[in-house]
Amino acid sequence: MTGESKAMSQALQAVRDRFLLDLDRRITEFEDLKSQMLSGPDPSGAARGIAMSAHKIRGVSATLGMAHLGRLAGQVEDLFSAAAAEGNPAAIWRRAEATYEDFLDEMERVQPDYSTS
């Protein structure tokens, strides 16, 4: 968070941890919505769902010290909300795939490594 004091940063650590622990669920949600967009009965609705979920991440990431994730979430939100009205999932996907994959990669990258090796 810009302009954040040390005390605030420490206080937000618990929220940051909760957010990171929840990322797996969000990734699964994104992948479900992607499948619905490409093969479901309501591709525009699924695209709007992706935009809405990305919007939520956009609104909190930078505050929790993950500005790059927030920027990618913003790009995904903008791409999918603009494309939702088109109703052409293949075209939406061609335009948004690279950004979408970068976004999911970043979600995976910021997660803590729980491996014991």
Added chain:
Amino acid sequence: MNSQRDMRILAVDDEVIFHDILHTIFTVQGYQRTVRCQSASEALNLLRDPAQHFDCILLDIQMPGMNGIELCSHIRAMPGFAATPILMLTSMSERDYIDQAFAAGASDYITKPINEVELNARLRAAFNSIQETKRIEALTWQVETTSVENVDIRFSDVITLPESKDLMAYLAMQNFMLTLGNLRSQSWTAVGLHIIGAAQFFAAARPRDFLEMVQDVAISIQDSLKTHKYLLSYAGNGEFVALIDRTTPVDPDGLQERLTDLLAPFAEFHVAAAGLPVGVCVGQPCRNSILSFASPIAPIERALRSARQKAIETEPGCTSEVAI
């Protein structure tokens, strides 16, 4: 309520993590009286509950179901919430919605990602607005219930006009233009409207009559602008500002003539109350140029000056220059 930290704040956002962030910031900053909910329906239930009281409301714009802008309109229509500060929570992508939010009655906005310094500043402004509203409410009560000779009203007061619906608070109008920034604020043209004889009317009439006269003028302005997309505020000193969508330009002389006609039926009451009828001078439309570095609220100030100057030229000695 002695400080902004004593405010009871309702925060409405569908994202749990955002609530956690807000709760953390509030706790560290000493705000103890905060309530969270995740949907418009939940918020409306809380706000309708007579056992609950909220001094300030934070609304996320994008929520499933009823969004924050629709919720803002609903809240403003509820009894007791006409002046409650409503702060919209927005991300950069939602800037397009901000003018809709202000038109729906929002008082201010806070940008996500949230910043503790900005949050504090916005809440301080909300607190100041509550204090001012209380002062005006006390004043209105005095006007309605006591001997009007002793009411503490100043000519410069930015009075809330309870019977003039769709009138925007002057501070909210300034916030709106600041939010739009230099580029987007150019889609609005500011027009100042100066009540000729307002100062003399104020000096001669009872405060209640002055308020009614200002209300008559507000209604007339709204009537004359009904074919335009506009926002209107009372700025104190017998002056209004209208922000008019530049796609529906206004002719100041035509507007002034129309206002003269619309105010004519009120003349009898105004003469009875203060010994003089009032008129309205409409100043030149003002907008920042595309290359201007002036503040987005500069056109508002220029518009008021223009109307005031025109009033001086029209009726020398009949403007707010009179010391009250």
